[in-house]
Amino acid sequence: MNDLKIGTVVVESGEPFVIQSTDHVKMGRGGAVLRTKMKNAISGGTLEKTYKGGDKIEEADLSHSKANFLYREENNFYFMDNESFEQFVLPKDQIGEISDFVKEESDVEVLNFEGKPVSISLPAKVDLKVVTAAPGVKGDTAQGSVNKPVTVETGYSVQTPLFVKEGDTIRINTQTGEYVERV
Incomplete structure (x- = not known):
């Protein structure tokens, strides 16, 4: 039980779960327990589980x-x-x-x-080609709008600076879904 760390993958109910957080709690007379928060590696669902000192935990293959x-x-x-x-x-x-x-x-x-x-x-950042982009209109920045929506080759829509145009390749952060830079 003590070797459960964030990122460890364990099997619960026949499915793999990634440990996202652990909290070692000392109970009065009952001994210590380990509270965990886990994410299902297949479905993405979360599970909170408490382990006692003698519990057997199976690591995922x-x-x-x-x-x-x-x-x-x-x-x-x-x-x-x-x-x-x-x-x-x-x-x-x-x-x-x-x-x-x-x-x-x-x-x-x-x-x-x-x-x-x-x-x-996927890698933290991917390069995708812009397939549709509204033209940046002169005076757009006067209203405080310095971004415009563009659609990339996968169908994803992202906010980019006004200078990005159709045919450009842009880099997108896969964790946040945000524009990073023009490539």
Whole structure:
């Protein structure tokens, strides 16, 4: 129980959970307990669980691999493993918010639980091409509006400075979803 740290992945109810926070609480006569807050690595749901001193905790059998994103069909994302060349599908709700930043033919890091792909991760920043951008109108800054919405190749809409135009490649932070810079 003492080796549970933030970032450790454990198995609860047959699913992998990532420890997000731990709090060691000393009870009066009952001994110490460890309160944890965990995030489901597959669904993204959260769970709060308290462990007593003698509780057995199973660490998850996780592995990482690389895959290539092939295409998206409705809410399903199709990938091909870079080593075995096997194709697999992950639903959008399993990928989460980063699905807005996955472009075709890009490589992703795949999280595998018990040999099955359960999630993907992207770099902190990705470069995407602007497909539609409203023109920056002279005088826009007078109203305090120094940003305009643009749509990138994945369909994601983001606020950018007025100088960004259609055809530009921009860098977006995948954690915040915000514009970083023009590339």
